[in-house]
Every structure is written in C-alpha cells, then in structure tokens.
Amino acid sequence: MKxxxxxxxxxxxxxxxxxxxxxxxEGLGFxxxxxxxxxxxxxxxxxPGLSKSDLESMCTKLLANMVIENFEIExx
Amino acid sequence: MRAAVxxxxxxxxxxxxxxxxxxxxxxxxxxxxHRTAELPDGLDLIAIPGGFSYGDYLRSGAMAARSxxxxxxxxxxxxxxxxxxxxxxxxxxxxxxxxxxxLMRNAGxxxxxxxxxxxxxxxxxAFTRGYANGEKVRIPVAHHDGNYFADSDTLDRLExxxxxxxxxxxxxxxxxxxxxxxxxxxxxxxxxxxxxxRMTEAVQGGSDGRRLFEGLIHQIA
Numbered sequence: 001m002k003x004x005x006x007x008x009x010x011x012x013x014x015x016x017x018x019x020x021x022x023x024x025x026e027g028l029g030f031x032x033x034x035x036x037x038x039x040x041x042x043x044x045x046x047x048p049g050l051s052k053s054d055l056e057s058m059c060t061k062l063l064a065n066m067v068i069e070n071f072e073i074e075x076x
Numbered sequence: 077m078r079a080a081v082x083x084x085x086x087x088x089x090x091x092x093x094x095x096x097x098x099x100x101x102x103x104x105x106x107x108x109x110h111r112t113a114e115l116p117d118g119l120d121l122i123a124i125p126g127g128f129s130y131g132d133y134l135r136s137g138a139m140a141a142r143s144x145x146x147x148x149x150x151x152x153x154x155x156x157x158x159x160x161x162x163x164x165x166x167x168x169x170x171x172x173x174x175x176x177x178x179l180m181r182n183a184g185x186x187x188x189x190x191x192x193x194x195x196x197x198x199x200x201x202a203f204t205r206g207y208a209n210g211e212k213v214r215i216p217v218a219h220h221d222g223n224y225f226a227d228s229d230t231l232d233r234l235e236x237x238x239x240x241x242x243x244x245x246x247x248x249x250x251x252x253x254x255x256x257x258x259x260x261x262x263x264x265x266x267x268x269x270x271x272x273x274r275m276t277e278a279v280q281g282g283s284d285g286r287r288l289f290e291g292l293i294h295q296i297a
Contacts, residue, residue, distance in 0.1 A: 062134070065138070067178040067226070068180065
C-alpha cells in the first residue's frame with residue numbers, strides 16, 4: 001500500500017525557493033502566475049495495517065518541522 | 077574540565093571545534109560518534125559542530141537531531157550541562173527541540189560565506205560573559221540555511237527574556253530580527269550560525285571568537 005505525504009510551508013512563512021521559482025517561470029516568458037510555494041512530496045510504501053495515527057506520528061516526529069510546516073496525508 | 081564534540085556523518089567543523097576547545101580551555105576533549113547512546117561521564121561542555129550532517133537530507137539537521145546520541149545530549153542539557161551548537165549544530169538543536177524556531181533557506185537563496193559583524197545582545201550567559209553588552213565582534217558565517225524563523229510571540233518572548241545572544245549588525249540571510257544566536261530558557265544551550273571556532277587566533281584573521289571559549293573556563297572550573 002502506498003501513502004503520499006505532502007509537506008508544505010505554513011501560511012505566513014516566507015518561501016525564498018518558491019520566490020526564485022516564480023522568477024524563473026516569469027523569465028521563461030509565462031505570465032499570469034501570482035505566487036509559487038515549494039513543498040515536498042514523500043511517498044511511503046507500507047503494510048495495509050499501518051495506522052493513520054502512526055503516519056501522523058511520523059510526520060510530526062520527523063517528516064515535517066511543525067514550527068514552519070504543515071502536512072497532509074493522502075492514502076490511495 | 078571535560079568536553080565532547082559530537083560527530084555526525086557529514087560534520088566538517090568537528091576537528092576545528094575540538095582544537096579550539098582544547099587549546100583555549102585546556103579541556104580534555106573527546107570526539108563522540110553520533111551512534112553512541114551514552115556520553116562520557118562528567119562533561120562540562122558538549123559541542124555540536126558545523127557541517128552538512130546527512131547531506132542536509134530532508135531538512136538541515138533533521139536526521140542528526142534523531143540520532144541516538146541526541147537523547148543523551150537532551151538529557152545532559154536538562155541537567156544544566158552547557159551545550160554549544162554552531163551552524164549545522166544550531167540547526168540540529170532547533171530540530172531536536174532544545175532551542176525554539178527553525179533555520180530556513182537564506183532569503184537571498186545563495187550560500188553566504190564571509191566574515192560578518194555581530195552585536196553581543198546578552199553578555200550574561202556562560203558563553204558570552206567574556207563580551208560586553210552591545211559590543212561589536214567579527215565572526216565568519218558559512219551557511220545556506222541560516223534564516224532564523226520563529227513566530228512573533230516566540231520572538232517577543234526571546235527578546236524579553238534576554239535569550240537573543242548575538243544579532244547580525246546587518247541583514248545577512250533574512251533572519252527574523254537579524255537574530256544570529258539564541259539561548260535556551262535556562263541559558264545553558266546556545267545555538268549560533270557564526271563560527272567562533274574559526275576566529276580564535278590572529279592567523280585565522282581575528283580572535284573575536286576566542287572569548288566565547290575563554291568564558292566557559294571560568295563558568296565550568
């Protein structure tokens with residue numbers, strides 16, 4: 001079984017990487033992009049029995065830094 | 077006096093840190109591998125050096141903060157043992173929850189490697205007692221992720237409690253309120269991005285970092 005975990009910066013936390021990507025997109029000639037925020041996707045292959053609370057615990061203990069990041073768990 | 081410098085895979089300032097501690101404080105200084113679950117007895121100082129532990133995978137300091145040795149470091153910090161984290165060491169201390177906030181990618185995206193001016197904001201701690209309040213010192217930085225972030229309540233509390241140890245004299249990396257170094261609530265844990273161990277004698281271009289180590293001698297002995 002596969003679970004996807006999306007780690008994103010919290011609102012209000014500046015994202016220098018997203019800003020640089022935004023500039024690069026504009027540099028390629030694309031217009032109409034208002035903002036870019038970069039995050040991280042982590043895919044986990046696991047036993048079907050792994051609980052949601054274990055996955056959440058992985059996120060809060062390691063995969064996300066709760067000072068600056070949020071996470072979302074998407075189970076297939 | 078006894079000191080330990082923790083080594084992670086990817087640490088690269090561990091030997092410089094050990095030399096600075098040994099030469100300046102005279103402490104018997106051991107390098108301790110991160111897989112070690114127990115620290116040597118009777119430590120008077122633990123240093124977490126700079127570098128790129130685990131290649132900065134996931135987040136700078138994130139993997140190292142979960143190493144076996146860090147449980148022992150957290151316990152020692154709780155007993156009041158001075159813990160100094162420099163650069164990647166500062167990142168590891170925030171990731172381990174020993175210091176508040178987080179160190180994010182520099183606001184300018186670029187790696188910053190130069191000597192910067194700092195203002196000593198609190199000269200009362202074990203680490204900063206060799207300096208005067210408001211004194212300007214020159215210490216090098218070399219980092220990609222030194223942009224200090226904490227929410228504004230946390231920043232207000234840090235400032236109100238005198239826990240900002242050093243501040244950049246100018247904007248170096250986008251850090252909130254130009255914070256360069258932070259103390260724990262009890263004052264025995266210091267994390268800072270600049271490298272005092274790289275500024276301890278004239279041959280290194282200056283010795284402004286020396287007094288940080290000298291201050292620890294009196295505190296500990």
